[in-house]
Amino acid sequence: MDGIYDVTTLTATQYSAVYNVLSLGFASMLATTVYLYISQARVLPKYRQAIAISGTVTLIALYHYWRIFDSFVAAHGGAGTFNEAYRYVDWLLTVPLLLLETIAVLALPTAERKSLVSRLVPASALMIILGYPGEVAAENGPKMLWGALSTIPFLFILYVLFVELTKSLDKQPAEVSATVKRLRLLLIATWGVYPISYLMPVLGLDGASAFVGRQIGYTVADVLAKCLFGLTIYKIARLKSAADDSSYAAAEGIH
Ligand code: RET
Numbered sequence: 001m002d003g004i005y006d007v008t009t010l011t012a013t014q015y016s017a018v019y020n021v022l023s024l025g026f027a028s029m030l031a032t033t034v035y036l037y038i039s040q041a042r043v044l045p046k047y048r049q050a051i052a053i054s055g056t057v058t059l060i061a062l063y064h065y066w067r068i069f070d071s072f073v074a075a076h077g078g079a080g081t082f083n084e085a086y087r088y089v090d091w092l093l094t095v096p097l098l099l100l101e102t103i104a105v106l107a108l109p110t111a112e113r114k115s116l117v118s119r120l121v122p123a124s125a126l127m128i129i130l131g132y133p134g135e136v137a138a139e140n141g142p143k144m145l146w147g148a149l150s151t152i153p154f155l156f157i158l159y160v161l162f163v164e165l166t167k168s169l170d171k172q173p174a175e176v177s178a179t180v181k182r183l184r185l186l187l188i189a190t191w192g193v194y195p196i197s198y199l200m201p202v203l204g205l206d207g208a209s210a211f212v213g214r215q216i217g218y219t220v221a222d223v224l225a226k227c228l229f230g231l232t233i234y235k236i237a238r239l240k241s242a243a244d245d246s247s248y249a250a251a252e253g254i255h
Helices: 012-042 045-076 085-106 110-135 140-169 174-191 193-198 207-244 246-252
Strands: none
Touching: 012 045, 012 207, 045 085, 045 207, 085 110, 085 174, 085 207, 110 140, 110 193, 140 174, 140 193, 174 193, 174 207, 193 207, 207 246
């Protein structure tokens, strides 16, 4: 057996904990997708792309939660193994898109935007690709090695967001710059949960507890990093729309 956990050995409580958290993930992605697509028209046209990307992120995750859920229930019933690859495929698509939506909502000058995109998107894809072999490794050695390699692009992303992006924030209206700073804190607080969840088997938890803890950690982090994050992007788009256009501000009651 490789590192993919045999879910038939979970106790009834462990099984329902994972079952329920996956169900919560599915419901959150569904509701956020609908809300973001409906609300997209309520911001000025130049910010709509950011909202469309946010809704696409939760739509992609909606599909993958459905597959993860199905795979978990089937594997528990003895039909095949639980497929953790759905998560990594989801992240491979959604993590670059989350960075794109962040950049899109800032409506930066083209050169600045391109420079951020060309560094953040490849780094985020690399981070996920390097993490996967460690996720499915049975031994702690390869897990630590791939985890460490994946941490390099992770730190690079944080560097770009916290050092480089700060320079562009000075050009934003005060309230927008404060909200973007909160958005960045939300990003680091939620993204930090992924490597911690990944390390659960290494931190000495037994196989079943580490599996359950990892599924709960990844799912709760996904809800915050995709849904709450997407809704915060929507809030920023509204604040920026109000700052750009006083008739929008008056119509929406934003002062
Ligand atoms: C891995 C492997 C161990 C080292 C690191 C990791 C980072 C993962 C992150 C994932 C973020 C996912 C998001 C998904 C939501 O859409 C791959 C677990 C650093 C940061 C934001």
